[in-house]
Amino acid sequence: MKKQIVAALDGSKAGRNVADWAAAHADAFGLALNLVHVVPPDWAFPARSERKLAIERAEDLLGSESGRIAQAYPGLEVSSTQLSGEPAETLAGLSSEADMLVAGTDRGPGTEGQGYGSVSFQIAVTSNCPVAVVPEMASGVRKGVVVGVDGSSDSLVALDLAASEAQRMDEDLVIVHASGPDPRPSSVSGDSDVLADAVRNVKERHPGVSVRERLDTSRGPGEALVAAARDARLLVMGCRGRGGLRVLLGSVAQHVLLNVQCPTILTRPS
Incomplete structure (x- = not known):
């Protein structure tokens, strides 16, 4: 079939x-x-x-x-x-x-x-x-494929799909990682490592994709993805947990899906 x-x-x-x-x-x-x-x-x-x-x-x-x-x-x-x-x-x-x-x-x-x-x-x-x-979107120019990463295996699944879509659509890939409005000093280098690892992953698996990285230190993950996707052609994000509303209530996915800015793909857990 x-x-x-x-x-x-x-x-x-x-x-x-x-x-x-x-x-x-x-x-x-x-x-x-x-x-x-x-x-x-x-x-x-x-x-x-x-x-x-x-x-x-x-x-x-x-x-x-x-x-x-x-x-x-x-x-x-x-x-x-x-x-x-x-x-x-x-x-x-x-x-x-x-x-x-x-x-x-x-x-x-x-x-x-x-x-x-x-x-x-x-x-x-x-x-x-x-x-x-x-969603039903207003007319206007939209550019880029946005993906959120946090270093988890689930976000790597989303990253790979987003890179494939960016390559197919001939768009830049915007990789977003949010540290929140009050990050701990010890977490700054870790945030940079998450983005660097994501960029390295894309360069190895999808060498033709143009990559831009964005570290958002003023918002939580949900708010950061909504802001980044405001004028994007596509947003991709990972989903933690396997089925069941209780897993995602109050989660990043909930915030994004209830504030949809552009076509948004929610991948399944790795």
Whole structure:
């Protein structure tokens, strides 16, 4: 079975960005694309007629988006799937057979609230494959691929993926390490070592990539990545822990995913 990218469509305006981003990614890597829409279960609808209408709309959405993507990418293998269930749980259940899962988000710069119910956030932290969260972005020039490093094995996974993406997109790679607003004096040299090791790793494995390093001493990791990715084309970050919201509540990943600045890929643990 050909590996595939699963794109979660919800019928929103941002959903078209999800389909376009996922299609471009699948086409670039020679993967199939599966457009998926999840209709909530019966209990979510006050009347049976409302669920029937939701199913009909889902069919129309998947049909129109499949046709649009197939026309834009003639060589891409495109399929569509309509499922029933709780959206985040159902989509995460597809992650074991996917190369990547792509979802949209209504979160964006300046959005308030914790957002623990955000479907994209739940998908990102409970899936078994890398997850890309694609926001609706304002038009403008975007440059660079940003990746956060902290010296862990998980951040090395993110670093390698980010370097590969930067090379493919012909963009600079911006490696970010944050020491926080009040770093201990003894940690300064350690922070420099983390960045130096990351740069060395990229030069060895991806020698053609142009690298810029950024040590942020005024912010914590989450805030530093959000700031660095404000005008980026892509942000990549590692995920610690294997599935389960309790692992990431209050984490760097939570902060970034609830303040999405650009398409953001959350890699899986090494």
